[in-house]
Amino acid sequence: MKCTYRRRYGLPSLLASVLFLGSALAHAADFQLPALNSPASAERHAGKMVWADLITPDLAAAEKFYGGLFGWTFQSIRAGDVNYAVAMLDGRPIGGIVEKAIPAGQHQQSAWLTFLATSNVDDTKKLAVSHGAKVLDDIKSYPMRGRQCVLSDPEGAVFALLASSSGDTPDYLPAAGDWIWTSLHAKDAGTEAAFYQNLLGYDVFDLPSDDGLEHLILSTDNYARASANDLERGSARRHSHWLNFVRVNNAAETAAKVLAMGGRVLVEPRVDRHGGMLAVFADPAGAPFGVMEWSESDTKAEPQ
Amino acid sequence: MKTLRSRLMAGGFAAMAAALLCACAVTGVGVEGSVGYAGGYYEPYGYDYGGWGAGYRVGPGRCCDHRDDHPVDRGHAGHAPAYRAAPAGRSAPSIPSRSRSH
Numbered sequence: 001m002k003c004t005y006r007r008r009y010g011l012p013s014l015l016a017s018v019l020f021l022g023s024a025l026a027h028a029a030d031f032q033l034p035a036l037n038s039p040a041s042a043e044r045h046a047g048k049m050v051w052a053d054l055i056t057p058d059l060a061a062a063e064k065f066y067g068g069l070f071g072w073t074f075q076s077i078r079a080g081d082v083n084y085a086v087a088m089l090d091g092r093p094i095g096g097i098v099e100k101a102i103p104a105g106q107h108q109q110s111a112w113l114t115f116l117a118t119s120n121v122d123d124t125k126k127l128a129v130s131h132g133a134k135v136l137d138d139i140k141s142y143p144m145r146g147r148q149c150v151l152s153d154p155e156g157a158v159f160a161l162l163a164s165s166s167g168d169t170p171d172y173l174p175a176a177g178d179w180i181w182t183s184l185h186a187k188d189a190g191t192e193a194a195f196y197q198n199l200l201g202y203d204v205f206d207l208p209s210d211d212g213l214e215h216l217i218l219s220t221d222n223y224a225r226a227s228a229n230d231l232e233r234g235s236a237r238r239h240s241h242w243l244n245f246v247r248v249n250n251a252a253e254t255a256a257k258v259l260a261m262g263g264r265v266l267v268e269p270r271v272d273r274h275g276g277m278l279a280v281f282a283d284p285a286g287a288p289f290g291v292m293e294w295s296e297s298d299t300k301a302e303p304q
Numbered sequence: 305m306k307t308l309r310s311r312l313m314a315g316g317f318a319a320m321a322a323a324l325l326c327a328c329a330v331t332g333v334g335v336e337g338s339v340g341y342a343g344g345y346y347e348p349y350g351y352d353y354g355g356w357g358a359g360y361r362v363g364p365g366r367c368c369d370h371r372d373d374h375p376v377d378r379g380h381a382g383h384a385p386a387y388r389a390a391p392a393g394r395s396a397p398s399i400p401s402r403s404r405s406h
Contacts, residue, residue, distance in 0.1 A: 082341050100346070107350065108347070194387040207396060215362065237352045266354030
């Protein structure tokens with residue numbers, strides 16, 4: 001009798017257990033994202049942009065575009081229904097590309113997602129939510145990467161928080177092809193700066209401007225980490241967003257390459273605050289990104 | 305016997321439910337916008353990202369940029385800024401200058 005019951009009810013239990021173990025293992029094997037730093041660093045730089053993910057409907061086209069433009073190479077990660085590539089510069093991981101199809105008949109804007117460093121993603125997320133942020137993707141852990149979540153700020157700009165398990169990227173002048181800057185564009189830069197200051201402890205500096213708009217520098221550890229800028233007025237077709245910049249040697253040459261490879265110029269190369277050129281482009285899928293020239297002599301002395 | 309049957313059935317159902325939940329987590333089911341990985345978000349379509357005016361400067365300065373003498377929230381003229389401004393005596397810092405190879 002006992003044997004019959006075991007056969008009748010034990011088999012489903014056994015099958016379910018195998019299914020469960022299989023799923024758990026698949027989940028564990030899901031997304032072996034590389035560590036930010038190898039070997040691990042003890043450095044922590046709250047508020048620093050330490051990673052960026054591009055979402056695009058065509059991963060191969062994005063690899064071709066960014067590889068050709070910045071010399072990035074790619075390592076493919078495929079897990080479940082997710083197709084992902086890690087962008088590498090000189091053997092170091094600097095960002096990722098997520099492929100996700102856009103359903104037929106829908107319009108969505110391909111975009112880069114900015115990851116800001118925090119030492120404790122749980123506490124920072126709670127703080128963000130208490131100050132009006134929304135959780136778009138709750139905290140997830142990735143074995144080598146750390147813990148991260150995706151939020152939208154009170155104006156709706158999407159950003160991610162990352163508590164890296166291998167420390168934050170050390171404070172070096174980024175090489176050509178690496179991320180050098182990130183800027184927030186918001187309807188009310190001052191209020192948005194206050195939001196991020198509450199989260200990440202930025203020092204906020206208001207710089208003089210010629211356009212009557214607010215342009216703020218956000219710093220931690222006595223280094224400029226980002227800027228917060230009022231959106232240009234006069235168009236309803238603007239929304240709050242983060243914009244990331246890659247260091248290049250020649251913005252005009254980069255603009256010509258972008259056009260030749262199917263991208264668009266959104267802001268023509270122009271001189272920015274540091275005296276070097278800056279430009280904003282859209283990749284072939286429409287994702288906006290910036291480039292910035294920065295000669296070694298542009299930063300003459302370490303800030304005190 | 306009844307107890308044994310109940311225990312085995314309950315165990316089976318619990319394990320099946322756990323397996324289903326886990327499978328959903330792998331594929332991102334039930335999380336709007338998620339692709340099973342917490343990164344990558346499509347933005348709303350049809351917005352302008354360019355069209356910056358001539359004085360629209362967003363980058364960092366070189367070391368020790370001068371501060372605005374009257375840091376007020378320009379969107380709400382006359383009001384104190386919502387953020388806590390860095391002490392007036394401090395200049396805005398720049399980005400790191402140390403090169404990786406040094």
